[in-house]
Amino acid sequence: MMVITxxxxxxxxxxxxCASILMLAACGSPSSESTLLQRQTSRTEIxxxxxxxxxxxxxxxxxxxxxxxxxxxxxxxxRVTGGPDATGTADIQVFNVHPESQLxxxxxxxxxxxxxxxxxxxxxxxxxxxxxxxxIGDPCVDASDCPNGLDCVNQACATSAEYEQICAxxxxxxxxxxxxxxxxxxxxxxxxxxxxxxxPPAGSFDVITFAVVGSTxxxxxxSTVFDDIATQDxxxxxxxxxxxxxxxxxxxxxxxxxxxxxxxxxxxxxxERSVAVEDGAYxxxxxxxxxxxxxxxxxxxxxxxxxxxxxxxxxxxxxENVLRQASRANQGPFFAFTHTAPLDxxxxxxxxxxxxxxxxxxxxxxxxxDVNYLFAGRINGSDxxxxxxxxxxxxxxxxxxxxxxxxxxxxxxxSSGQGDRVINGVGVSVTKRSL
Numbered sequence: 001m002m003v004i005t006x007x008x009x010x011x012x013x014x015x016x017x018c019a020s021i022l023m024l025a026a027c028g029s030p031s032s033e034s035t036l037l038q039r040q041t042s043r044t045e046i047x048x049x050x051x052x053x054x055x056x057x058x059x060x061x062x063x064x065x066x067x068x069x070x071x072x073x074x075x076x077x078x079r080v081t082g083g084p085d086a087t088g089t090a091d092i093q094v095f096n097v098h099p100e101s102q103l104x105x106x107x108x109x110x111x112x113x114x115x116x117x118x119x120x121x122x123x124x125x126x127x128x129x130x131x132x133x134x135x136i137g138d139p140c141v142d143a144s145d146c147p148n149g150l151d152c153v154n155q156a157c158a159t160s161a162e163y164e165q166i167c168a169x170x171x172x173x174x175x176x177x178x179x180x181x182x183x184x185x186x187x188x189x190x191x192x193x194x195x196x197x198x199x200p201p202a203g204s205f206d207v208i209t210f211a212v213v214g215s216t217x218x219x220x221x222x223s224t225v226f227d228d229i230a231t232q233d234x235x236x237x238x239x240x241x242x243x244x245x246x247x248x249x250x251x252x253x254x255x256x257x258x259x260x261x262x263x264x265x266x267x268x269x270x271x272e273r274s275v276a277v278e279d280g281a282y283x284x285x286x287x288x289x290x291x292x293x294x295x296x297x298x299x300x301x302x303x304x305x306x307x308x309x310x311x312x313x314x315x316x317x318x319x320e321n322v323l324r325q326a327s328r329a330n331q332g333p334f335f336a337f338t339h340t341a342p343l344d345x346x347x348x349x350x351x352x353x354x355x356x357x358x359x360x361x362x363x364x365x366x367x368x369x370d371v372n373y374l375f376a377g378r379i380n381g382s383d384x385x386x387x388x389x390x391x392x393x394x395x396x397x398x399x400x401x402x403x404x405x406x407x408x409x410x411x412x413x414x415s416s417g418q419g420d421r422v423i424n425g426v427g428v429s430v431t432k433r434s435l
Contacts, residue, residue, distance in 0.1 A: 038289035046090055049083035050188045054094060056292035058285055066091045072288035072303070074098040074236045074265040074296055075199035081111065082188030084118035090188060095181035096265050097198050098235060098296065103172040103184060105129040106195040119191035129167035130197075132159075166192065179263045205297030206416060208235045212337075212409040214377030214396035215241030215271070219254045225397050225408055226262050228435060232410060235296060238303075238337050240269035241377030241396060247276040252283050267303060271339050271378065275307045291318050293326035298415040298426045300329040302371070306340040306378075309354045311362060319362070323369040333413055333423040334371045341376035341392050342366075345385035351378065363387045372423050373411075373430075381405055382432065397435060407432045 043053045044062040052059070054069040055077040061068040069078075071094055078094060110124035125148050132147040138157045140146050146157035149167065159167075166189065175181035182198050211229045216222040222243050229237055239259070244251040252274055259266045270290055274283040284290070290305035304319045305311075311319065326334065342359035344352035353359035366374060367388040374392045382405035383394040396405040410431045412419065419427025 038284055038291070041285050042289060047088060049085045049087075050090055051079075051081040051083075052090070052092065053079040053081070055079070056289050056294075057094070057096075058288040060286075065089065068093045068095070070094075070286075070288055071096045071198070071265075072292055073267055073294035073301070075101065075197070075294050077106070078196045078198060079193060080186050080188055080196070081116070081193040082190050083116055084190050086188040086190050086192075088187070090186050091183070092186060093175065093181055093183050094198055095175070095178055097180055097182060098200050098265055099174070099179040099263065100200045100204060101182060101198045102201055103169060103182060104197045104199075104201075105167050105169055106197050107131075108166045108195075109193040111191055111193060116191060127163070127166060129163070132163060132167070165189075166194065170196075178260075180265050200296070205235070207412065207414045208297040208299060209233060209410060209412045210235055211237045212375045212377075212393075212395055212411060213237060213239045213241065213243075214394070214405070214408070215380055215398040216243050217398045218245050219243070219251075219258050221397060222255065223258050223261075225435065226258065226264075228433070229264070229408065230262055232433075234264065234410070236265040236267060238267040238269065238375065239377070240271075240337050240339055240375060241398070242271040242273060244271070244273045244277075247273050249277055249282050252277055252286055256286055267301075267337060269303055269337050269339050269377070270305065270307050272307050291322050293322050293329070295326070295329035295332075297413065298330065298332040299335060299413045300326045300332055301335050301337065302326045303337045306338045306342070306353070306376075309340045309352075309378075310358060311353075316358075316361065316365065320365060323365065323371070327369055331424050332415075332426050333373070333428050334369070335411070336366060336371045336374045338374065338376050340378045341374065341394060343387060343392070344379065345383040345392055345394060346381065349379070349381075363390065363392075366390050372421075372428070375409070382407055393430065395432070406435045408435070409433070 041058040044059040045051050046067050047065050052067055057069050057071040059069045107129050108127040111119050112123040113119050113121050127149045132149045135147050135157050140152040140157050143152045149163035150157040151160045170184050170186045172184035175183050211234050213225050244255050268287045270283055293302040302322045341352050342362035344350050371390050379394050380396045380398050381394050385392055395409050397408050410433055412429045414427040417427045419429040421428045
Protein backbone atom coordinates (compact mmCIF):
# COMPACT_ATOMS: atom_id res chain seq x y z
CA MET A 1 0.00 0.00 0.00
CA MET A 2 1.40 3.36 -0.99
CA VAL A 3 1.14 6.28 1.42
CA ILE A 4 -1.80 8.46 0.39
CA THR A 5 -1.70 12.12 1.31
CA UNK A 6 -4.70 14.38 0.88
CA UNK A 7 -4.20 18.09 1.58
CA UNK A 8 -7.13 20.52 1.68
CA UNK A 9 -5.12 23.74 1.86
CA UNK A 10 -1.50 24.94 1.72
CA UNK A 11 0.70 23.78 4.58
CA UNK A 12 2.21 26.24 7.07
CA UNK A 13 5.03 23.85 7.87
CA UNK A 14 8.39 25.05 6.61
CA UNK A 15 10.33 22.60 4.40
CA UNK A 16 13.24 20.76 6.00
CA UNK A 17 15.87 19.17 3.80
CA CYS A 18 18.82 16.84 4.35
CA ALA A 19 17.70 15.84 7.88
CA SER A 20 18.09 12.45 9.49
CA ILE A 21 15.96 10.91 12.19
CA LEU A 22 18.96 11.04 14.47
CA MET A 23 21.28 13.67 13.08
CA LEU A 24 21.97 16.04 10.22
CA ALA A 25 23.80 14.29 7.42
CA ALA A 26 25.73 15.58 4.43
CA CYS A 27 23.48 16.37 1.48
CA GLY A 28 23.76 14.29 -1.65
CA SER A 29 25.37 11.14 -0.27
CA PRO A 30 23.56 7.76 -0.52
CA SER A 31 23.63 7.56 3.26
CA SER A 32 21.96 10.95 3.67
CA GLU A 33 19.34 10.01 1.06
CA SER A 34 18.54 6.89 3.09
CA THR A 35 18.18 8.78 6.35
CA LEU A 36 16.13 11.49 4.67
CA LEU A 37 13.75 8.81 3.37
CA GLN A 38 13.47 7.35 6.88
CA ARG A 39 12.58 10.75 8.24
CA GLN A 40 10.05 11.43 5.48
CA THR A 41 8.20 8.16 5.99
CA SER A 42 7.90 8.84 9.73
CA ARG A 43 6.09 12.12 9.09
CA THR A 44 2.85 13.04 7.33
CA GLU A 45 0.29 15.83 7.19
CA ILE A 46 -3.50 15.63 7.40
CA UNK A 47 -6.07 18.30 6.69
CA UNK A 48 -3.31 20.68 5.61
CA UNK A 49 -2.52 22.15 9.01
CA UNK A 50 -1.68 19.17 11.22
CA UNK A 51 1.62 17.28 11.11
CA UNK A 52 1.95 13.79 12.56
CA UNK A 53 5.29 12.13 13.34
CA UNK A 54 5.86 8.63 14.71
CA UNK A 55 9.18 7.65 16.33
CA UNK A 56 10.07 5.20 15.02
CA UNK A 57 7.72 4.07 12.27
CA UNK A 58 6.05 4.77 8.95
CA UNK A 59 2.68 6.17 7.91
CA UNK A 60 0.69 3.67 5.87
CA UNK A 61 -2.34 5.89 5.26
CA UNK A 62 -2.91 9.63 5.51
CA UNK A 63 -6.13 11.05 4.13
CA UNK A 64 -8.45 13.83 5.26
CA UNK A 65 -8.54 13.52 9.08
CA UNK A 66 -7.55 9.83 9.22
CA UNK A 67 -4.03 8.38 9.53
CA UNK A 68 -2.58 4.92 10.17
CA UNK A 69 1.04 4.23 11.17
CA UNK A 70 3.13 1.12 11.74
CA UNK A 71 5.46 1.41 14.71
CA UNK A 72 8.87 -0.18 14.11
CA UNK A 73 9.12 -1.29 17.74
CA UNK A 74 6.80 -2.51 20.53
CA UNK A 75 6.71 1.05 21.87
CA UNK A 76 6.36 4.35 20.06
CA UNK A 77 6.21 8.11 20.45
CA UNK A 78 3.56 10.01 18.52
CA ARG A 79 4.03 13.73 17.89
CA VAL A 80 1.04 15.87 16.87
CA THR A 81 1.79 19.41 15.69
CA GLY A 82 -0.96 21.89 14.93
CA GLY A 83 -0.36 24.80 12.57
CA PRO A 84 -1.88 28.25 13.16
CA ASP A 85 -5.18 27.19 11.56
CA ALA A 86 -5.45 23.70 13.11
CA THR A 87 -9.05 22.67 13.76
CA GLY A 88 -11.13 19.54 14.09
CA THR A 89 -10.30 16.06 15.33
CA ALA A 90 -7.82 13.58 13.88
CA ASP A 91 -8.49 9.83 14.01
CA ILE A 92 -5.16 8.02 14.35
CA GLN A 93 -4.17 4.38 14.61
CA VAL A 94 -0.68 3.19 15.51
CA PHE A 95 -0.21 -0.58 15.23
CA ASN A 96 2.59 -3.04 16.03
CA VAL A 97 2.92 -1.86 19.65
CA HIS A 98 2.85 -4.08 22.73
CA PRO A 99 -0.72 -5.20 23.60
CA GLU A 100 -0.34 -3.80 27.12
CA SER A 101 0.65 -0.35 25.87
CA GLN A 102 -1.14 2.69 27.21
CA LEU A 103 -1.38 6.24 25.94
CA UNK A 104 0.35 8.93 28.00
CA UNK A 105 1.05 12.60 27.36
CA UNK A 106 4.78 13.34 27.62
CA UNK A 107 5.07 17.06 26.99
CA UNK A 108 3.91 20.03 24.93
CA UNK A 109 5.99 22.55 22.99
CA UNK A 110 4.96 25.78 21.33
CA UNK A 111 6.69 26.39 17.97
CA UNK A 112 7.54 29.91 16.89
CA UNK A 113 7.19 31.53 13.48
CA UNK A 114 10.68 30.40 12.54
CA UNK A 115 9.48 26.81 12.81
CA UNK A 116 5.89 27.16 11.59
CA UNK A 117 4.79 30.10 9.48
CA UNK A 118 2.02 32.08 11.14
CA UNK A 119 2.82 31.11 14.74
CA UNK A 120 3.97 33.63 17.41
CA UNK A 121 7.40 35.16 17.06
CA UNK A 122 8.65 33.67 20.34
CA UNK A 123 8.15 30.19 21.75
CA UNK A 124 6.45 29.64 25.09
CA UNK A 125 8.26 27.46 27.69
CA UNK A 126 8.03 23.68 27.42
CA UNK A 127 5.08 22.15 29.28
CA UNK A 128 6.38 18.90 30.84
CA UNK A 129 3.03 17.11 31.22
CA UNK A 130 4.29 13.78 32.58
CA UNK A 131 6.83 15.38 34.92
CA UNK A 132 4.25 17.89 36.15
CA UNK A 133 1.74 15.14 36.84
CA UNK A 134 4.21 13.48 39.20
CA UNK A 135 4.47 16.78 41.15
CA ILE A 136 0.73 17.30 41.71
CA GLY A 137 0.16 17.60 45.45
CA ASP A 138 3.75 18.52 46.30
CA PRO A 139 4.05 21.31 48.91
CA CYS A 140 4.65 24.84 47.61
CA VAL A 141 4.75 28.47 48.70
CA ASP A 142 4.03 29.95 45.25
CA ALA A 143 3.84 28.78 41.60
CA SER A 144 7.61 29.04 41.19
CA ASP A 145 7.91 25.98 43.44
CA CYS A 146 5.91 23.89 40.93
CA PRO A 147 6.82 22.68 37.41
CA ASN A 148 5.52 24.67 34.45
CA GLY A 149 1.80 24.05 33.99
CA LEU A 150 1.00 23.76 37.69
CA ASP A 151 -0.26 26.44 40.07
CA CYS A 152 0.22 26.65 43.82
CA VAL A 153 -3.21 26.27 45.44
CA ASN A 154 -3.57 25.99 49.23
CA GLN A 155 0.19 25.40 49.49
CA ALA A 156 0.08 22.41 47.14
CA CYS A 157 0.92 22.11 43.44
CA ALA A 158 -2.28 21.77 41.41
CA THR A 159 -3.14 21.63 37.72
CA SER A 160 -3.66 24.89 35.87
CA ALA A 161 -6.27 25.55 33.18
CA GLU A 162 -3.52 25.32 30.57
CA TYR A 163 -2.39 21.95 31.90
CA GLU A 164 -5.92 20.53 31.92
CA GLN A 165 -6.47 21.64 28.35
CA ILE A 166 -3.17 20.60 26.78
CA CYS A 167 -2.03 17.66 28.94
CA ALA A 168 -5.36 15.83 29.08
CA UNK A 169 -5.08 12.26 27.75
CA UNK A 170 -7.24 12.00 24.61
CA UNK A 171 -9.80 9.26 24.09
CA UNK A 172 -8.11 6.03 23.08
CA UNK A 173 -8.73 2.28 22.87
CA UNK A 174 -7.15 -1.00 21.81
CA UNK A 175 -8.44 -2.03 18.40
CA UNK A 176 -10.89 -4.96 18.81
CA UNK A 177 -9.44 -6.70 15.73
CA UNK A 178 -5.74 -6.12 16.46
CA UNK A 179 -4.42 -6.13 20.02
CA UNK A 180 -1.20 -4.44 18.82
CA UNK A 181 -3.09 -1.38 17.54
CA UNK A 182 -4.07 1.72 19.51
CA UNK A 183 -6.82 3.98 18.16
CA UNK A 184 -6.96 7.55 19.42
CA UNK A 185 -8.73 10.80 18.69
CA UNK A 186 -6.71 13.98 19.07
CA UNK A 187 -7.72 17.60 18.65
CA UNK A 188 -4.64 19.52 17.46
CA UNK A 189 -4.26 22.95 19.03
CA UNK A 190 -2.91 25.89 17.02
CA UNK A 191 0.87 26.32 17.17
CA UNK A 192 1.23 23.49 19.65
CA UNK A 193 3.24 20.25 19.50
CA UNK A 194 2.22 17.44 21.85
CA UNK A 195 4.23 14.22 22.32
CA UNK A 196 2.41 11.03 23.33
CA UNK A 197 3.99 7.75 24.41
CA UNK A 198 2.45 4.43 23.42
CA UNK A 199 4.15 1.95 25.70
CA PRO A 200 3.40 -0.26 28.70
CA PRO A 201 3.53 1.69 31.98
CA ALA A 202 6.89 1.80 33.76
CA GLY A 203 7.35 -1.19 36.03
CA SER A 204 4.79 -3.30 34.13
CA PHE A 205 7.19 -6.20 33.54
CA ASP A 206 9.62 -8.00 35.81
CA VAL A 207 10.15 -10.55 33.04
CA ILE A 208 10.03 -10.17 29.26
CA THR A 209 10.53 -12.79 26.56
CA PHE A 210 11.22 -12.19 22.90
CA ALA A 211 11.93 -14.39 19.89
CA VAL A 212 14.70 -13.86 17.34
CA VAL A 213 14.25 -15.33 13.85
CA GLY A 214 17.04 -15.50 11.29
CA SER A 215 16.77 -16.34 7.61
CA THR A 216 13.78 -18.33 6.41
CA UNK A 217 14.26 -17.71 2.65
CA UNK A 218 10.48 -17.89 2.15
CA UNK A 219 7.34 -16.44 3.72
CA UNK A 220 5.91 -19.97 3.89
CA UNK A 221 8.73 -21.02 6.22
CA UNK A 222 8.38 -17.74 8.11
CA SER A 223 4.71 -18.56 8.70
CA THR A 224 5.71 -21.98 10.05
CA VAL A 225 8.13 -20.34 12.47
CA PHE A 226 5.47 -17.87 13.64
CA ASP A 227 3.02 -20.72 14.19
CA ASP A 228 5.49 -22.17 16.69
CA ILE A 229 6.28 -18.80 18.28
CA ALA A 230 2.55 -18.24 18.81
CA THR A 231 2.57 -21.20 21.21
CA GLN A 232 5.13 -19.41 23.38
CA ASP A 233 4.46 -16.47 25.69
CA UNK A 234 6.51 -13.78 23.97
CA UNK A 235 6.29 -9.99 24.12
CA UNK A 236 7.63 -9.38 20.61
CA UNK A 237 9.45 -11.02 17.70
CA UNK A 238 12.51 -9.83 15.78
CA UNK A 239 13.09 -11.08 12.24
CA UNK A 240 16.55 -10.28 10.93
CA UNK A 241 17.47 -12.77 8.22
CA UNK A 242 16.66 -13.13 4.54
CA UNK A 243 12.90 -13.46 4.85
CA UNK A 244 11.55 -12.33 1.46
CA UNK A 245 11.70 -14.51 -1.63
CA UNK A 246 12.40 -12.03 -4.45
CA UNK A 247 13.40 -8.42 -5.04
CA UNK A 248 9.84 -7.44 -6.03
CA UNK A 249 7.27 -5.45 -4.06
CA UNK A 250 4.92 -8.44 -3.89
CA UNK A 251 7.46 -10.29 -1.72
CA UNK A 252 7.59 -7.47 0.83
CA UNK A 253 3.78 -7.33 0.80
CA UNK A 254 3.60 -11.10 1.37
CA UNK A 255 5.94 -10.84 4.37
CA UNK A 256 3.86 -7.98 5.76
CA UNK A 257 0.67 -10.08 5.50
CA UNK A 258 2.30 -13.00 7.34
CA UNK A 259 3.51 -10.97 10.31
CA UNK A 260 0.17 -9.15 10.61
CA UNK A 261 -1.64 -12.49 10.96
CA UNK A 262 -0.36 -12.77 14.53
CA UNK A 263 -1.14 -10.46 17.43
CA UNK A 264 2.56 -9.97 18.07
CA UNK A 265 4.68 -6.82 17.67
CA UNK A 266 7.41 -7.50 15.10
CA UNK A 267 10.77 -5.76 14.86
CA UNK A 268 11.82 -6.04 11.23
CA UNK A 269 15.49 -5.88 10.19
CA UNK A 270 16.00 -5.57 6.43
CA UNK A 271 18.03 -8.08 4.41
CA GLU A 272 19.64 -7.91 0.97
CA ARG A 273 16.55 -8.75 -1.07
CA SER A 274 14.20 -6.40 0.73
CA VAL A 275 16.54 -3.41 0.33
CA ALA A 276 16.91 -4.21 -3.37
CA VAL A 277 13.19 -3.51 -3.91
CA GLU A 278 12.96 -0.01 -5.42
CA ASP A 279 16.48 0.72 -4.13
CA GLY A 280 15.34 0.16 -0.55
CA ALA A 281 12.60 2.79 -0.58
CA TYR A 282 9.65 0.38 -0.64
CA UNK A 283 10.56 -1.60 2.47
CA UNK A 284 11.10 1.62 4.46
CA UNK A 285 7.72 2.98 3.38
CA UNK A 286 6.07 -0.34 4.16
CA UNK A 287 7.78 -1.49 7.37
CA UNK A 288 9.58 1.57 8.71
CA UNK A 289 13.09 2.95 9.36
CA UNK A 290 16.14 0.77 9.86
CA UNK A 291 17.77 2.50 12.82
CA UNK A 292 16.14 3.21 16.17
CA UNK A 293 16.17 2.24 19.83
CA UNK A 294 13.52 1.34 22.39
CA UNK A 295 13.15 -0.09 25.88
CA UNK A 296 10.76 -2.66 27.32
CA UNK A 297 10.67 -3.90 30.88
CA UNK A 298 14.19 -4.20 32.35
CA UNK A 299 15.91 -4.22 28.93
CA UNK A 300 16.94 -1.83 26.17
CA UNK A 301 17.26 -2.46 22.46
CA UNK A 302 18.78 -0.99 19.30
CA UNK A 303 18.37 -1.91 15.63
CA UNK A 304 20.78 -0.92 12.87
CA UNK A 305 21.18 -1.44 9.13
CA UNK A 306 23.80 -3.82 7.68
CA UNK A 307 22.08 -5.51 4.73
CA UNK A 308 24.87 -4.37 2.38
CA UNK A 309 27.59 -5.85 4.65
CA UNK A 310 28.97 -2.41 5.50
CA UNK A 311 28.07 0.81 7.28
CA UNK A 312 30.33 3.56 5.98
CA UNK A 313 31.29 6.56 8.09
CA UNK A 314 27.77 7.99 8.12
CA UNK A 315 26.42 4.60 9.12
CA UNK A 316 28.86 4.38 12.03
CA UNK A 317 27.83 7.86 13.15
CA UNK A 318 24.13 6.96 12.98
CA UNK A 319 24.81 3.77 14.93
CA GLU A 320 26.63 5.76 17.61
CA ASN A 321 23.60 8.06 17.93
CA VAL A 322 21.22 5.10 18.23
CA LEU A 323 23.39 3.45 20.91
CA ARG A 324 23.76 6.71 22.80
CA GLN A 325 20.00 7.21 22.76
CA ALA A 326 19.37 3.67 24.03
CA SER A 327 21.96 4.05 26.79
CA ARG A 328 19.82 6.77 28.38
CA ALA A 329 16.81 4.46 28.82
CA ASN A 330 17.94 2.29 31.76
CA GLN A 331 20.90 0.24 32.93
CA GLY A 332 19.41 -3.15 32.10
CA PRO A 333 20.76 -5.66 29.58
CA PHE A 334 21.44 -4.13 26.16
CA PHE A 335 20.45 -6.08 23.02
CA ALA A 336 21.21 -5.06 19.43
CA PHE A 337 19.66 -6.41 16.22
CA THR A 338 21.16 -6.35 12.73
CA HIS A 339 21.28 -8.43 9.55
CA THR A 340 25.01 -8.98 9.05
CA ALA A 341 27.35 -9.62 11.96
CA PRO A 342 30.26 -7.13 11.72
CA LEU A 343 32.65 -10.00 12.42
CA ASP A 344 31.72 -13.62 11.67
CA UNK A 345 32.07 -15.86 14.75
CA UNK A 346 33.34 -18.48 12.30
CA UNK A 347 36.47 -16.71 11.10
CA UNK A 348 37.20 -19.28 8.40
CA UNK A 349 33.78 -18.69 6.82
CA UNK A 350 34.22 -14.89 7.01
CA UNK A 351 30.65 -13.85 6.14
CA UNK A 352 30.75 -10.70 8.24
CA UNK A 353 31.35 -7.20 6.89
CA UNK A 354 33.27 -7.01 3.63
CA UNK A 355 35.90 -4.84 5.29
CA UNK A 356 37.18 -6.50 8.47
CA UNK A 357 38.58 -3.20 9.74
CA UNK A 358 35.12 -1.64 9.53
CA UNK A 359 33.72 -4.75 11.19
CA UNK A 360 36.20 -4.34 14.04
CA UNK A 361 35.32 -0.63 14.33
CA UNK A 362 31.63 -1.52 14.59
CA UNK A 363 32.25 -4.14 17.26
CA UNK A 364 34.41 -1.65 19.15
CA UNK A 365 31.53 0.82 19.11
CA UNK A 366 29.13 -1.83 20.42
CA UNK A 367 31.64 -2.65 23.15
CA UNK A 368 32.01 1.03 24.03
CA UNK A 369 28.27 1.30 24.75
CA ASP A 370 28.20 -1.98 26.69
CA VAL A 371 25.97 -3.88 24.27
CA ASN A 372 25.62 -7.32 25.83
CA TYR A 373 24.16 -9.26 22.91
CA LEU A 374 24.20 -8.72 19.15
CA PHE A 375 21.81 -10.91 17.14
CA ALA A 376 22.36 -11.32 13.38
CA GLY A 377 20.54 -13.48 10.84
CA ARG A 378 22.19 -13.21 7.44
CA ILE A 379 24.28 -16.37 7.74
CA ASN A 380 22.65 -19.78 7.52
CA GLY A 381 24.17 -21.13 10.71
CA SER A 382 24.00 -21.33 14.48
CA ASP A 383 27.09 -19.74 16.03
CA UNK A 384 28.04 -17.58 18.97
CA UNK A 385 31.22 -15.89 20.11
CA UNK A 386 32.26 -13.27 22.64
CA UNK A 387 33.84 -10.17 21.12
CA UNK A 388 34.88 -8.27 24.22
CA UNK A 389 31.79 -7.87 26.44
CA UNK A 390 29.42 -8.40 23.47
CA UNK A 391 28.16 -11.88 22.63
CA UNK A 392 27.43 -12.22 18.91
CA UNK A 393 24.76 -14.82 18.12
CA UNK A 394 24.01 -16.07 14.60
CA UNK A 395 20.71 -17.87 14.03
CA UNK A 396 18.85 -19.25 11.01
CA UNK A 397 15.55 -21.03 10.40
CA UNK A 398 16.27 -21.69 6.70
CA UNK A 399 16.26 -25.13 5.13
CA UNK A 400 19.54 -25.81 3.37
CA UNK A 401 21.26 -28.81 1.84
CA UNK A 402 24.59 -27.44 3.08
CA UNK A 403 23.85 -26.59 6.68
CA UNK A 404 20.49 -26.04 8.27
CA UNK A 405 20.27 -24.59 11.75
CA UNK A 406 16.47 -24.73 11.47
CA UNK A 407 15.95 -22.89 14.74
CA UNK A 408 14.94 -19.65 16.32
CA UNK A 409 15.99 -18.13 19.62
CA UNK A 410 13.90 -17.45 22.73
CA UNK A 411 15.40 -14.81 25.01
CA UNK A 412 14.17 -14.40 28.58
CA UNK A 413 15.07 -11.30 30.61
CA UNK A 414 14.32 -11.53 34.34
CA SER A 415 14.75 -8.57 36.69
CA SER A 416 14.99 -10.96 39.68
CA GLY A 417 18.39 -12.09 38.42
CA GLN A 418 17.47 -15.61 37.33
CA GLY A 419 19.23 -16.59 34.13
CA ASP A 420 22.30 -18.11 32.55
CA ARG A 421 24.02 -14.73 32.52
CA VAL A 422 23.47 -11.90 35.01
CA ILE A 423 23.90 -8.31 33.78
CA ASN A 424 23.56 -5.47 36.27
CA GLY A 425 21.44 -7.71 38.47
CA VAL A 426 19.15 -8.80 35.61
CA GLY A 427 19.17 -12.41 34.43
CA VAL A 428 19.31 -13.35 30.73
CA SER A 429 18.73 -16.80 29.21
CA VAL A 430 18.92 -17.63 25.51
CA THR A 431 17.35 -20.87 24.31
CA LYS A 432 17.71 -22.33 20.82
CA ARG A 433 14.34 -23.78 19.83
CA SER A 434 14.57 -26.36 17.03
CA LEU A 435 11.88 -26.54 14.38
